[in-house]
Amino acid sequence: MTTSSTAGRARQAARNSEAILTAAREVFLADPRAPISAVAERAGVGISALYRRYPGKEDLLRRLCHDGLLRFIAEAGRAAQEPDDWAAFEMFLRGVVEADVHSLTVHLAGTFTPTAEMRADAVRANDLAGALFERARPLMRPGAVLDDLTMLLEMCAAVPGAELRGRYVTLLLDGLRGGGELPGPPPNGAELNRWR
Incomplete structure (x- = not known):
């Protein structure tokens, strides 16, 4: 050959x-x-x-979701380099929504068993997102918590098409920044944990 x-x-x-x-x-x-x-x-x-x-199918689903998780980590790492706290948070949210990684989470959660590597990367992703969230928190409405971010990203994933998702991430960012206390409690663990 x-x-x-x-x-x-x-x-x-x-x-x-x-x-x-x-x-x-x-x-x-x-x-x-x-x-x-x-x-x-x-x-x-x-x-x-x-x-x-x-x-098998489960191996393929795992690969898809792990690739999405790695893209999430890459977007968070890129945004962390931005010195302006709000700009970093906005860059991260826009990057993750544009990559549409949460569509996989919403649709495929519970359809496969995550690996130890995926679990470790999920912890890393959460830590990176948490750090960006904490940097921007002083500019947010009182009562906003990191778990709200998970729900907001999943809401964006439900919107069809990149252009519309871009529109709604802008509305969500505007809603997070400034304003009065948020009504009601934040999401609880049962509402957030789909990977059991």
């Missing part, structure tokens, strides 16, 4: 991997109960190509 044919196969394998992940996101956001064969069909690859990468 020549070097060029090996490189060509590697490029094709990379394209197949990307096509599978893109298709899986589309298929499972539309129907979390969809069979894995629907992903192969949407990706335009054979089922054997999919199973070589992911032995």
Whole structure:
């Protein structure tokens, strides 16, 4: 086998991997109960190509959600470099909403067992988001808590289309900044924990 044919196969394998992940996101956001064969069909690859990468549906779901979690961490890390506290918080929220990582959380929570690595990354993500939230807290309405951020991100995930999500993240940011005390209690653990 020549070097060029090996490189060509590697490029094709990379394209197949990307096509599978893109298709899986589309298929499972539309129907979390969809069979894995629907992903192969949407990706335009054979089922054997999919199973070589992911032995089962749960493995594929884990990969999708872990990729989303890693994107969340990257957005938080990027925003943490911004010196202005509110601008950092806004950059983080806009980046996470634009990446649409919470759609996966909303639709796929409870459909697979998270790994120890995912749990550790979730703690890291929460710590990073918490630090950005605390930096911006003096500029927020009294009574806002970090758990409100989870619910706000999930609300944005329910909005169809990137342009509309951008509109509503702006409204949410404006609602968080300044103003009077928030009515009612913050969300409780049962309302937030979908990964049991």
